[in-house]
Amino acid sequence: MSSKSKITIANANVEFVCDDDTISRAAVRAGLGFPYECNVGECGNCRFELLEGDVAYLRENPPAITERDAQRKRYLGCQAQPKGDCTIKVPLRDHYKSKHLPRKVTGTLTQAIDVTHDIREFRFALSEPLKFLAGQYGLITAPGVAGARAYSMCNTGEDGAEWHFQIRKTPNGAATGALFDRMKTGESLQLDGPYGMAYLREDAPRDILCLGGGSGLSPMVSIARAAAASPALKDRHIHFVYGGRTPADICGEDMLRVLPGYAERIHYTPVVSMADDPASAGWTGKTGFVHDVAEALYGEALAGFEVYFAGPPMMAQAVTKMLIKAKVPAAQMHFDQFY
Ligand SMILES: Cc1cc2nc3c(=O)[nH]c(=O)nc-3n(C[C@H](O)[C@H](O)[C@H](O)COP(=O)(O)OP(=O)(O)OC[C@H]3O[C@@H](n4cnc5c(N)ncnc54)[C@H](O)[C@@H]3O)c2cc1C
Ligand code: FES
Structure with a gap:
């Protein structure tokens, strides 16, 4: 949709480039503390106010947006893609800065192991290593499915060579249907991450x-x-x-x-x-x-x-x-x- 839009966060006097991405993900990739949580349009944590410019939604009518938000020109950062340069207002917080900056890579399925009757562990080898903190998640774009889904890794990410996910099959689920029923070992898909703040605090003495x-x-x-x-x-x-x-x-x-x-x-x-x-x-x-x-x-x-x-x-x-x-x-x- 967009190519190289300049996004200015007016209240923080900060600029970053959003290159065929959503606004909050581009900000997090640029090392900024843009607030977010789910990355799929459900929690509303990534709301920002659009002061200048125009955006389009990746996911049509994302659930977390209300009519009041629309009236006040508030959008969801994780779903909004810029249509040209934009100026926005959003409170940045250090808490949301990523230790390992998220990137998009290719994951090749090396193994799929049944854990229970409806949970399976999917192991992907990454096209380039991408470290993560234990407890973080990645976005999986399942083949033929609109919109990436969030899945947490179950391995530890010190070397980042492989990401393993334990995924529960949702009845009639689009992404889990594609992963469980159609994805074969040796096949590849897009992974994006790491994301998430619920990671292990090694400095917590408890x-x-x-x-x-x-x-x-x-x-x-x-x-x-x-x-x-x-x-x-x-x-x-x-x-x-x-x-x-x-x-x-x-x-x-x-x-x-x-x-x-x-x-x-x-x-x-x-x-x-x-x-x-x-x-x-x-x-x-x-x-x-x-x-x-x-x-x-x-x-x-x-x-x-x-x-x-x-x-x-x-x-x-x-x-x-x-x-x-x-x-x-x-x-x-x-x-x-x-x-
Ligand atoms: C942070 C986080 C971590 C998660 N970790 C795990 C995990 O480790 N293991 C696990 O089994 N599940 C996990 N989930 C749930 C998982 O992401 C899916 O919701 C679930 O697998 C159902 O997906 P589905 O496509 O099969 O089902 P569907 O019923 O087809 O889809 C439902 C889900 O997809 C989202 N969705 C629908 N359309 C779109 C779209 N166009 N763009 C983006 N999103 C869309 C919905 O918000 C909903 O979450 C996690 C979710 C979140 C938010
Ligand atoms: S991060 Fe949850 S709606 Fe955007």
């Missing part, structure tokens, strides 16, 4: 709690793997609570069991939410929702943890509410909502 549900497995596995290997965190405990509907959804223990310190300082608790379902017959582990089980297990100790969590918005909201009640400071909570 025990770690990872809470994951369903599709939220991948970033929690990445965090646990990186934390287990981090010299700075060698004395910290890593608690991992993972929830599924029935025992068939439960997974992750084998990935933790191979880490140094499993059982001594790495602790895994699986939770089943549909305990009365016939498919859960014989389950003797914890039952209920992940946030309730975490609250029952850790109680007042929660305020002393660095907490990482990932999953659908309803789960993320329930966990946040529980953590606020438990007086966990906001600075100790790190999460992505999986829209």
Whole structure:
């Protein structure tokens, strides 16, 4: 659509070039702290005000934009592409600056491994190494599917040669349909990243709690793997609570069991939410929702943890509410909502 538009952020007196990209992604690639979260038009975090110029949306009618936004010339940075030079207003924050600047690369599928009946690990070798922080995500453009989808990596990104994703198949999902049903090893697609602020804080002198549900497995596995290997965190405990509907959804223990310190300082608790379902017959582990089980297990100790969590918005909201009640400071909570 656009080629080399100049974007001026008037309130910060900053300029950057947006070259066939969306405005917030071009800003983050240029090392700026442009606010964002989901990158798919759902959260509204990347809103900016258009003062001069014109933009077009990559995704038609992105869900996070309201009529009021449209009236006030507010747009979503992650979906807006400039039609020529633009002047905008948006509060920049250092928090959103990327340690490893995101780039677009080609990923070639080297392996696809079933994790459960509906979660598969897709391993891509990158055309050029792209490092990431444990817990971050990439944007996958699945062949034949309009719009990139966000998926969190489950490996650790010190060398960035490969990105591995644990992806849950969405019934009738466009991107997951393409990946699960049509993508063959040896085939390639576009990867863009790394993105996301829910990465491992190696400088946080606290025990770690990872809470994951369903599709939220991948970033929690990445965090646990990186934390287990981090010299700075060698004395910290890593608690991992993972929830599924029935025992068939439960997974992750084998990935933790191979880490140094499993059982001594790495602790895994699986939770089943549909305990009365016939498919859960014989389950003797914890039952209920992940946030309730975490609250029952850790109680007042929660305020002393660095907490990482990932999953659908309803789960993320329930966990946040529980953590606020438990007086966990906001600075100790790190999460992505999986829209
Ligand atoms: C930060 C983040 C990390 C995530 N990590 C994981 C993960 O590790 N594992 C996992 O299984 N899932 C993850 N997800 C969810 C994943 O991105 C998809 O929503 C899910 O796989 C369903 O995609 P689908 O295309 O199969 O389903 P569909 O029902 O076809 O698509 C639904 C999703 O696609 C988005 N979408 C639809 N049209 C467009 C478009 N034109 N442009 C851009 N987006 C569009 C919607 O907002 C919605 O999120 C994550 C989501 C986010 C936001
Ligand atoms: S980052 Fe743009 S809507 Fe979420």
